[in-house]
Amino acid sequence: MKLLFGRPAGLTEIKQRYCPGCGHGIVHRIIGELLVEMNIREKAIGIAPVGCSVFADEYFNCDMIQVPHGRAPAVATGIKRTRPDCVVFTYQGDGDLAAIGTAETIHAAARNENITIIFINNAIYGMTGGQLAPTTLPGMRSTTSVKGRDVVKQGYPIKVCELLNALDGPFYLERVAVDTPKNIIKTKKAIKTAFQYQLENKGFSLIEVLSMCPTGWGVTPIQAKKWIAEVMAKYYPLGEFRNRAKEVK
Amino acid sequence: MAEKTLMYGNHALVEGAIYAGCRFFAGYPITPQNEIPEYMSIRMNEVGGVFLQTESELAAINMLFGAAAAGARAMTSSSSPGISLMQEGLSYIAGADIPVLVVNVVRGGPGLGNIAPAQSDYFQSVKSGGHGDYHTIVLAPNSAQEMFEFPRLAFELAEKYRNPALILADGLLGQMMEPVEIKGEPIDPKSLPEQDWWLTGCKGRERRVVRSYDLRPGKLEEWNWRRWKKYQEILNNEQRWEEIKIDDAEVIVVAYGTSARVAEAGVRMAREKGIKAGLLRPITLWPFPAKIISELSKKVEDFLVVEMSLGQMIEDVRLAVEGKARIHFIGHPGGGLPTGPEIYNKIIEIRSKK
Ligand SMILES: Cc1ncc(C[n+]2csc(CCOP(=O)(O)OP(=O)(O)O)c2C)c(N)n1
Ligand code: SF4
Numbered sequence A: 001m002k003l004l005f006g007r008p009a010g011l012t013e014i015k016q017r018y019c020p021g022c023g024h025g026i027v028h029r030i031i032g033e034l035l036v037e038m039n040i041r042e043k044a045i046g047i048a049p050v051g052c053s054v055f056a057d058e059y060f061n062c063d064m065i066q067v068p069h070g071r072a073p074a075v076a077t078g079i080k081r082t083r084p085d086c087v088v089f090t091y092q093g094d095g096d097l098a099a100i101g102t103a104e105t106i107h108a109a110a111r112n113e114n115i116t117i118i119f120i121n122n123a124i125y126g127m128t129g130g131q132l133a134p135t136t137l138p139g140m141r142s143t144t145s146v147k148g149r150d151v152v153k154q155g156y157p158i159k160v161c162e163l164l165n166a167l168d169g170p171f172y173l174e175r176v177a178v179d180t181p182k183n184i185i186k187t188k189k190a191i192k193t194a195f196q197y198q199l200e201n202k203g204f205s206l207i208e209v210l211s212m213c214p215t216g217w218g219v220t221p222i223q224a225k226k227w228i229a230e231v232m233a234k235y236y237p238l239g240e241f242r243n244r245a246k247e248v249k
Numbered sequence B: 001m002a003e004k005t006l007m008y009g010n011h012a013l014v015e016g017a018i019y020a021g022c023r024f025f026a027g028y029p030i031t032p033q034n035e036i037p038e039y040m041s042i043r044m045n046e047v048g049g050v051f052l053q054t055e056s057e058l059a060a061i062n063m064l065f066g067a068a069a070a071g072a073r074a075m076t077s078s079s080s081p082g083i084s085l086m087q088e089g090l091s092y093i094a095g096a097d098i099p100v101l102v103v104n105v106v107r108g109g110p111g112l113g114n115i116a117p118a119q120s121d122y123f124q125s126v127k128s129g130g131h132g133d134y135h136t137i138v139l140a141p142n143s144a145q146e147m148f149e150f151p152r153l154a155f156e157l158a159e160k161y162r163n164p165a166l167i168l169a170d171g172l173l174g175q176m177m178e179p180v181e182i183k184g185e186p187i188d189p190k191s192l193p194e195q196d197w198w199l200t201g202c203k204g205r206e207r208r209v210v211r212s213y214d215l216r217p218g219k220l221e222e223w224n225w226r227r228w229k230k231y232q233e234i235l236n237n238e239q240r241w242e243e244i245k246i247d248d249a250e251v252i253v254v255a256y257g258t259s260a261r262v263a264e265a266g267v268r269m270a271r272e273k274g275i276k277a278g279l280l281r282p283i284t285l286w287p288f289p290a291k292i293i294s295e296l297s298k299k300v301e302d303f304l305v306v307e308m309s310l311g312q313m314i315e316d317v318r319l320a321v322e323g324k325a326r327i328h329f330i331g332h333p334g335g336g337l338p339t340g341p342e343i344y345n346k347i348i349e350i351r352s353k354k
Helices: A023-037 A052-059 A072-082 A094-100 A102-110 A160-165 A181-199 A221-235 B009-019 B035-047 B057-069 B080-095 B122-126 B144-161 B171-175 B219-237 B257-272 B290-296 B313-321 B340-353
Strands: A044-048 A063-066 A087-093 A116-121 A172-177 A205-210 A239-243 B004-008 B024-027 B050-053 B074-078 B101-106 B137-139 B165-170 B177-181 B241-244 B251-254 B277-282 B284-286 B302-307 B326-331
Touching (some): A023 A052, A023 A116, A023 A181, A044 A052, A044 A072, A052 A063, A052 A087, A063 B057, A072 B024, A072 B050, A087 A181, A094 A160, A102 A160, A102 B057, A116 A181, A160 A172, A160 A205, A160 A239, A205 A221, B004 B009, B009 B035, B009 B144, B009 B171, B024 B035, B024 B057, B035 B050, B050 B057, B080 B122, B101 B144, B122 B165, B144 B165, B144 B219, B165 B171, B165 B257, B171 B257, B241 B257, B251 B257, B251 B340, B257 B277, B257 B302, B257 B340, B313 B326
Parallel strands (some): A044 A063, A044 A087, A116 A205, A172 A205, B024 B074, B074 B101, B101 B165, B251 B277, B251 B302
Antiparallel strands (some): A172 A239, B137 B284, B241 B277
């Protein structure tokens, strides 16, 4: 019998613990496929964060390191500078990257560090039970903003791609989503481009992925997908923010 | 006699680190250790190593985490407030059993304190300043020569036990000039054999994972007991100290680093007056040289601990002595230095009250 669809060799056999309908699983699959398709699995070093994807160190079938909350871009810098021939990627949530790790993110981008950041924006803290994230939308409910985010008291969300786009450093910034098959294909293309740029020593790439957290949002998986298209992508517009490969010289 | 070069302590430390094969440095400016990153930026460029001035000490220690996990001999240096920020990373590094070298050129604290030489970070260094049960190997140099030699010893111990190591100096040691003898063969980091935990990309082998967590029931306890065994081994095998005139001593001064240099003068003055004083200088602060102190306490009645702090190492001396001798103290918290005559006078006072 011919196998038409199976687990990519870029993922281990370990059963993932993500909730049904969660975006993490989809992005994991994309990265797992690319590790093999781009023939980089054997020179990849992945960095697992703090958050729901802490166990990414078990899931990606390549060398992995699990690091402190938010510090992945700094660890990535240490690895990449030591092993410039390896493909170094971080996989981080929005609490990880845009709250505690804001400084590490901005400075790795400003240095145009030759690494790839996969940034999962699910607008909430998943693992710790659905608290307000730096990306929680105005009016959006969380366990620490039960009446909805009040921007007067809790401030405005951080738009990471827009923020980093203000810097001269980064090479490639794109925001994608995993709510529909079409968007999933686009996500894969963006991550592939980011890896490719790293192989070409172009520098810093960050792919922001709008991703479902049905559990944290308290909705069904179907509703979660709809919410991304109808609400989230309006606040966080999809598209390429920076691609220095396309800039006219 | 071998040729000696006049060097700042901080520069000697840089030369010693590079001699030891260190090719990765990440750090953030803070007085009184700025000569280290400044000189490193020049020397790393010359030897083809990596130098990074980071956005914070948090970033620096985490860069070390990555670099060392990928197989580099990596170090950072900072001073007290910066070392506080590094404690998060150190805990992870200790939890993942990764060797790195951290140099603390201590200044007066707490808080912003001042930039004068101090020894007030002893607790933080030897009792594990970050969260969780762990220990850092801690070396205390007392000369520019040891500033040159200790990076190598620190890397060797760190790698032998897969544990972070710390060099605890102070502004005086860093900024004074002394003749230094460049000893031993320089290490080419490329000659270091690949370790079975290095992250290098999994070509031709099973993938490797570096992590500090284990959520499976009972597993973390197993890990930590294994680590405890390692700590016992270090405690048994690596206690280092220097002794001066302790064989017939009736008062033994216990002091490390800068305090020990001053204490030596005090001991010499006492000996000139026919008082049997000796000096025991811990070189490793963790593992603390408790064995020798415990031995000595069986025959010596008085120990005088001298520290540039409110009294921190004194607790380890007390533990080692186990009530078998009297313990006295001279402390200078906040950047003041003890003097030879001060120590001499205290020795006289101790012996006259006997
Ligand atoms: C220093 C530190 N502070 C807090 C935590 C607790 N913590 C664990 S996961 C998490 C939030 C993660 O949220 P996010 O990065 O958005 O990832 P998600 O869980 O949504 O995938 C927090 C605050 C921690 N582990 N370390
Ligand atoms: S809590 Fe949210 S982010 Fe975490 S696994 Fe569940 S759905 Fe995914």
